Amino acid sequence: MIYWDLFMAFFIPGIVGYGGGPASIPLIQNEVVTRYGWLTLEEFGDALALGNALPGPIATKMAGYVGYLMGGPLGATVALFATVAPSLIAMIVLLRILYRFKDSPRVKTMTQMIRPTIGILLAIIAVQFFVSAWHAIGVFQFVILTAASWLFLEKWKAHPAWVIVGALIYGMVIL
């Protein structure tokens, strides 16, 4: 039963993969290539490269593509559902409980105490992006792009969409 297999193949990376979609890529590869043999390692690598070149979350693109390949539109739906639904439902239930006690001092303390951790987590991802950009395009371009992004986003308050489109065009023409 291909739909059941598709569900299991994407359900497991969805509930075991911590740290967002990119972190679950090796787990998806394990299911799709090693366990079920739906794609070869090369095919998986190609799909991943294309997925990375396109915008949007990566785990759901892989689920949708592999699901479609193996089981058509229904297969894609099953794989997407398995990737997204379990952790989303857990999140909705937990946050509902949290907001029921929203005005209690404890929940307020919780919100207060979690802020520095969130700050650190965001800073870590920011540093990862800076480091990978530095390696990919060199110091010179990196400094130009970072300075320009900062000026547009923070100083002149441009909408992020325009800055991203601008960077894409810059990358297309200059890099």
Next chain:
Amino acid sequence: MRTLIDIFLAFFRVGMLGYGGGPSSIPLVHQEVVKKYRWMNDDEFGDTLALGNALPGPIATKMAGYIGYRVKGITGGIVGVLALTLPTIVLMIALLTWFMAYKDSPVIQGMTNAVRPVVGVMLASLAYDFFKKSWKGQAVSVKRNSVIIGLISLIVIVFLGWHPAFVIGGILLFALLKKNESNSQKQAAGGKERKRDENA
């Protein structure tokens, strides 16, 4: 209906502009949800992001699904997830046949690379917002706690390589269980000593 269209547009934009997987689109979600549509304030967004990071699975779809659900019930959640994921899945399936030939092309590489510093700046400024909130206008004891929590998070996540879920879960539990200020200081000291022991 208007709200559903707004949910769709918000997460459609996030999906189409978020390069580099879900985590890179978090500042875009913040832009739509907090700044543009005001469905949440910064604190609620922070709580959602914290819990989302503590749970497994892709982060962007958890945010889209939960925020959609909060704004407009189950339909809203479904619309949020589909707006975020469907366009790029369709694009991926449609383009795969001919796009493969260009995956190593310098143009595609250049586009992907040029967008990274932009995302970095957006994430850094969001991080700065959270630090500022936990500092500006707060009582001295809260400021001190913020610094301690920030340092512990940094050490445990970056240098010890622990999963953020442990830190977030630990802080949430600690805040829930703490009785009063003096009690909490004792517990915090105990927690630090335990960590030191583990390091030694």
